[in-house]
Amino acid sequence: MASKYVALPKGVSEKDFDGAISKYREILGDSSVLISAEQLASYTKTMMPVSDTEHAPSAALLATTVEQIQKIVAVCNQYKIPIWTISTGKNLGYGSAAPGERGQVVLDLKRMNRILEVDKDLAFALVEPGVTYQQLYDYIKEHKLGLWLSMPAPSAIAGPTGNTLDRGVGYTPYGEHFLFACGMEVVLANGEVLRTGMGSMPNSNTWQVFKWGYGPYLDGIFTQSNYGIVTKFGFWLMPEPPAFKPFVIQYEHEEDIVEIVETIRPLRINGVIPNAVVIAHALYEAPVKAKRSDYVSGPGSIPDEAVYRIMKDHKLGIWNVYAALYGTQEQIDVNWKIVTQAFSQSGKAKILTEKEAADDPAFAYRAKLMCGEMTLTEFSLYNWRGGGGSMWFAPVSQARGSETLKQMALTKQILTKYGLDYSGEFIVGMRDMHHIVDVLYDKTDPEQVKAAYQCFDELLTEFSARGYGTYRVNTAFMDKVAETYGPVQRSVHKTLKKALDPNGILAPGKSGIR
Amino acid sequence: MKKSGQVASVFFFILTTMLMSNAWSAQEGTLSTGQVWKDGAEIYTKVCAYCHETNVGPQILNRQLPAVYVRAIVRNGNRAMPPFRASEIDDESLEKLTNFISHKTSQH
Numbered sequence: 081m082a083s084k085y086v087a088l089p090k091g092v093s094e095k096d097f098d099g100a101i102s103k104y105r106e107i108l109g110d111s112s113v114l115i116s117a118e119q120l121a122s123y124t125k126t127m128m129p130v131s132d133t134e135h136a137p138s139a140a141l142l143a144t145t146v147e148q149i150q151k152i153v154a155v156c157n158q159y160k161i162p163i164w165t166i167s168t169g170k171n172l173g174y175g176s177a178a179p180g181e182r183g184q185v186v187l188d189l190k191r192m193n194r195i196l197e198v199d200k201d202l203a204f205a206l207v208e209p210g211v212t213y214q215q216l217y218d219y220i221k222e223h224k225l226g227l228w229l230s231m232p233a234p235s236a237i238a239g240p241t242g243n244t245l246d247r248g249v250g251y252t253p254y255g256e257h258f259l260f261a262c263g264m265e266v267v268l269a270n271g272e273v274l275r276t277g278m279g280s281m282p283n284s285n286t287w288q289v290f291k292w293g294y295g296p297y298l299d300g301i302f303t304q305s306n307y308g309i310v311t312k313f314g315f316w317l318m319p320e321p322p323a324f325k326p327f328v329i330q331y332e333h334e335e336d337i338v339e340i341v342e343t344i345r346p347l348r349i350n351g352v353i354p355n356a357v358v359i360a361h362a363l364y365e366a367p368v369k370a371k372r373s374d375y376v377s378g379p380g381s382i383p384d385e386a387v388y389r390i391m392k393d394h395k396l397g398i399w400n401v402y403a404a405l406y407g408t409q410e411q412i413d414v415n416w417k418i419v420t421q422a423f424s425q426s427g428k429a430k431i432l433t434e435k436e437a438a439d440d441p442a443f444a445y446r447a448k449l450m451c452g453e454m455t456l457t458e459f460s461l462y463n464w465r466g467g468g469g470s471m472w473f474a475p476v477s478q479a480r481g482s483e484t485l486k487q488m489a490l491t492k493q494i495l496t497k498y499g500l501d502y503s504g505e506f507i508v509g510m511r512d513m514h515h516i517v518d519v520l521y522d523k524t525d526p527e528q529v530k531a532a533y534q535c536f537d538e539l540l541t542e543f544s545a546r547g548y549g550t551y552r553v554n555t556a557f558m559d560k561v562a563e564t565y566g567p568v569q570r571s572v573h574k575t576l577k578k579a580l581d582p583n584g585i586l587a588p589g590k591s592g593i594r
Numbered sequence: 595m596k597k598s599g600q601v602a603s604v605f606f607f608i609l610t611t612m613l614m615s616n617a618w619s620a621q622e623g624t625l626s627t628g629q630v631w632k633d634g635a636e637i638y639t640k641v642c643a644y645c646h647e648t649n650v651g652p653q654i655l656n657r658q659l660p661a662v663y664v665r666a667i668v669r670n671g672n673r674a675m676p677p678f679r680a681s682e683i684d685d686e687s688l689e690k691l692t693n694f695i696s697h698k699t700s701q702h
């Protein structure tokens with residue numbers, strides 16, 4: 081018998097689901113409860129190498145108030161309906177707007193999009209989940225607040241709440257986003273509303289300025305988790321500096337990454353370079369300037385020889401180190417001297433600033449990301465092979481040259497085995513690096529889909545076998561990654577889950593927790 | 595003198611109602627939604643153009659692309675083009691956007 085639903089939540093009968101849907105309609109109104117295939121298409125397309133039907137939602141709910149969400153969780157508890165919360169829903173390459181498991185109901189908070197407060201003096205913001213970076217950017221400009229955003233590369237269409245809750249990164253000195261989060265409001269599975277930190281205290285005005293409150297710090301357990309639904313999110317903004325100097329340093333050999341990292345680490349830890357530096361491989365930058373098909377055709381990874389031709393033709397290094405200095409002109413002048421001296425020592429580095437590189441499209445978009453300007457140019461990556469297949473492979477590495485070289489070589493070796501290219505970069509924290517590789521493949525080609533899946537699986541297996549953990553992963557591989565962190569962490573996660581959400585209604589499966 | 599006093603009090607009135615309607619601690623139910631798209635051009639500039647005028651996606655202006663086609667691509671996505679949900683671009687705004695794209699004959 082054909083169902084009127086695209087999918088049903090696991091273990092829920094159609095009759096019970098009918099009951100839940102009619103209650104959701106009472107709470108939200110008919111037009112905010114989506115169930116038709118046409119309405120759900122935008123929640124179903126993913127870039128992962130599995131059939132989109134495996135992540136098809138049964139419905140999507142568009143809530144706009146905390147009260148509505150409290151009522152929704154009551155219905156979910158009654159009927160045991162799992163809901164997958166998204167804020168701006170642009171988790172592209174990590175699962176997009178689709179739920180972690182087939183049949184889950186998406187709770188879409190995009191329309192809950194008020195900017196509640198931006199404090200110019202204390203430089204913080206409090207927003208609802210649906211606020212995009214573009215919206216906040218426009219607000220700050222309109223009100224001449226002189227504050228900068230730190231955003232991931234999908235800037236304009238993504239948002240601070242979803243990005244930070246998945247522990248995403250940006251490229252300004254505030255680039256490790258969760259470090260700059262300050263205060264959340266969370267609807268718990270039982271409908272209670274928790275304000276974390278100072279927000280728990282009635283009449284407190286320090287919710288967005290002091291992170292810790294009193295007692296165990298709770299904000300962390302609501303990131304990459306399924307313990308609550310975040311409905312307000314506070315975070316710090318960077319005052320616009322008087323001067324900003326972006327630059328790129330190019331190197332010609334893959335082994336040079338050792339020298340690069342050894343040079344950068346002290347500059348980062350000592351704060352000479354304050355932002356999240358990116359060390360991008362030529363193949364990460366090439367799509368902005370070139371087409372893969374101009375250099376290679378047929379199966380197999382792109383050969384090194386073709387990569388060198390791309391570098392020559394498009395003025396790229398094999399490694400391209402993007403960073404910036406911020407402050408007064410005097411501060412920048414002093415730090416620039418330190419940076420150029422450090423990088424000039426071996427004679428291998430080519431240092432370029434806006435003067436030489438302003439017209440270069442790769443430099444231009446990186447410079448925008450480093451000062452909080454909107455750009456989506458990095459999506460050029462999707463044109464490299466075409467076909468819309470992408471998964472981020474994101475192992476963490478020490479900021480130590482020998483380690484980065486090892487990780488790069490291992491990644492490349494495994495990608496090559498499956499005929500895929502190394503589109504990789506390292507995002508430099510202070511002591512760590514997020515090694516970020518876009519595993520690009522053609523999702524319209526069943527052979528490549530299969531290869532990409534196996535390749536990703538092997539990357540996770542081989543990296544964890546060597547003690548390299550992954551910081552974030554797409555929804556098809558959450559259990560696999562959770563497993564690599566061992567049984568004790570998994571059991572603690574589960575204990576918390578049972579205590580906070582005994583019916584398992586909130587995003588079961590997120591980070592392997594159910 | 596009197597006039598400016600009036601202006602000031604009207605201004606004060608507007609300001610306080612604005613502040614009240616922005617005060618998130620007030621009753622949630624009474625609050626208006628945050629952002630609303632002004633017109634098709636705004637959506638084009640603040641979403642589509644970042645990809646469609648930077649060589650990420652193909653040019654879509656000046657091609658008289660049929661509105662139904664544009665709407666289908668926006669809602670479903672296609673290969674490298676991500677879909678956009680009705681919660682991001684509501685149906686009415688999408689209509690304005692597709693009109694803008696279909697009828698735009700020359701801009702740059």
Ligand SMILES: Cc1cc2nc3c(=O)[nH]c(=O)nc-3n(C[C@H](O)[C@H](O)[C@H](O)COP(=O)(O)OP(=O)(O)OC[C@H]3O[C@@H](n4cnc5c(N)ncnc54)[C@H](O)[C@@H]3O)c2cc1C
Binds near residue numbers: 174209238244249
């Ligand atoms: C070309 C390209 C470049 C990218 N570059 C970056 C980058 O530089 N840095 C980076 O971090 N990412 C990057 N990404 C990945 C991703 O697009 C961004 O991280 C994006 O910000 C995530 O989408 P979002 O902000 O809309 O969050 P959402 O999709 O709304 O949320 C992400 C996840 O967080 C959880 N969540 C969201 N809201 C809530 C809530 N209210 N309560 C509880 N849980 C919630 C859910 O599990 C959800 O799936 C890139 C993607 C692409 C395609």
